[in-house]
Every structure is written in C-alpha cells, then in structure tokens.
Amino acid sequence: MYYSKKLKKFKKINHCFFSNKNGYSKGIYKSLNCGKGSRDNKIHIQKNLKLVAKKMKVKPENLVLMYQTHSNKVVEIKNVNYKKMVRADAMITKMRGISLGVLTADCVPIILYDSKNKIIGCIHAGWRGAFKDIIKNTIHKFKKISLNAKVYASVGPCIGYKNYEVDNKFYKRFILRSQKNKIYFSKKNKEKKLFNLRKYVTDKLKQCKVIVDQVNRDTFAEKNNFFSFRRSCKLKQKDYGRCISTIGILN
Numbered sequence: 001m002y003y004s005k006k007l008k009k010f011k012k013i014n015h016c017f018f019s020n021k022n023g024y025s026k027g028i029y030k031s032l033n034c035g036k037g038s039r040d041n042k043i044h045i046q047k048n049l050k051l052v053a054k055k056m057k058v059k060p061e062n063l064v065l066m067y068q069t070h071s072n073k074v075v076e077i078k079n080v081n082y083k084k085m086v087r088a089d090a091m092i093t094k095m096r097g098i099s100l101g102v103l104t105a106d107c108v109p110i111i112l113y114d115s116k117n118k119i120i121g122c123i124h125a126g127w128r129g130a131f132k133d134i135i136k137n138t139i140h141k142f143k144k145i146s147l148n149a150k151v152y153a154s155v156g157p158c159i160g161y162k163n164y165e166v167d168n169k170f171y172k173r174f175i176l177r178s179q180k181n182k183i184y185f186s187k188k189n190k191e192k193k194l195f196n197l198r199k200y201v202t203d204k205l206k207q208c209k210v211i212v213d214q215v216n217r218d219t220f221a222e223k224n225n226f227f228s229f230r231r232s233c234k235l236k237q238k239d240y241g242r243c244i245s246t247i248g249i250l251n
Contacts, residue, residue: 004154006213007113013120014056014099015111015247017156017215019225023048028237033227035103035242036065053099056248062098063246066091068124072132074141089129090138092121099248105227106219108201109156109245112138117146120247125201135201139208153210156245157226160218161186161196170195
C-alpha cells in the first residue's frame, strides 16, 4: 500500500495505491488481483475488491470502477450512474461515501483532489489516453464545475522508462505531434527507444496548473509488489493481474 505525501495531509479523503499483496488470488494473479477483465477466478476477484472496499471504509457496491478502453472519455459519477459500469478512462465526483478506483498493470494511475471544492477524481493514463488528452479533459471537467479549482494530483506506480522499450514507429507518432516530445525518449539501439511515460504524464498535469507529487515505483521492475502487462508478455504468461488505486471522500 502506497500513499501520496500531499494527499495524506487532507483529512476529508481516503486514498491508496494498492500493491499486488495481501489478496486471495493464486498463481500468476497472486494475490490482490482486482481486474474483472482478467481470467482469474471471479470469486477471488470479488473477495479482493471487498477487501479494498473495507480498507477504503466503503460498502463493496460503493467501490466504483470503470470499463477502461484507453480513451479520452471522462465521466462525472452521480447518484444516477454510480452503480453502473461506465465506459471511460477517468472519473470525478462530489459524492461522499464512495471510492473511485482505477486498474493498472504498467499504465499510470492518477488520483486527484480539488481541495477547494471537495471533488475527487482518478485517471487511467496509458500512452494512448495521455496522447489523446485524457488528462486535459479531466482537469477541464474539474474546472467546469468550479473555475477556482485547486487540484492536487498524485502519479502512481507505473512502468519505469528504463523498462519501457518502444519502436521507431511509436517514436515518430510523438515527434509528428511535436518536436518537443523528443525529451521523453532516449535511444536504446537502432530499432528501439526508451519512453518516459511518467514524465510525459506529469508534464501534461503541470501544463494544466495542477499540483503534482509522485509515488515513484516501477511496476515492471518490482515483480514482488506490482502486476505488469509487459513483464507477463516477456515471461509468455497467458494473462496478468491488475493493481487498484483508489480515492474517496469520507462521510
């Protein structure tokens, strides 16, 4: 379990970047796999999510997750939709007594809090979503509710740049968007570059005038603490678990 130093200071909210430990799943999903989309035993996943809800001090049905699609879609959670599985890659809410959750296995989990207006949010930011402006769209949603928003963001555990190999086609996609994107890449060899997803996402947040801190852990490197899509591919495993990151406003 990992926490943001900045968000820890606010007593009205509860948050956590959960590791892969202390759950019920077995084998490649050991042990706190919260990914409903995985091929893990559904009973184990439900027990893991109940455990997370208990830690977050909410009822299991009040742990709100998204059907994540690497999009730029942001949804505000209200009374009318909080029990439905929304298709989105970011959520915000003013509701108390619920926790918003984001699932990741190398992508970046971002949790957010507007301290002036008591609004929380979470973002699933893989390279696709970040490239499509999921971060800008989410902050815009905060500011649509209140222009005087003071948003804090914590960038959670994700794949470290030393382990994020990409090909030249990937690199060119970013450079065509802007030459300034060169700063997020370093050369590994003729065919491969290394991509700094954490810095890319962090800079997007800073451009939106958000106060940012880091839970700087590498999901690929730390196999005893986190699930990793890339690591599971490298090991030729058939599937992979997902870690959960959550934030809620206390009743």
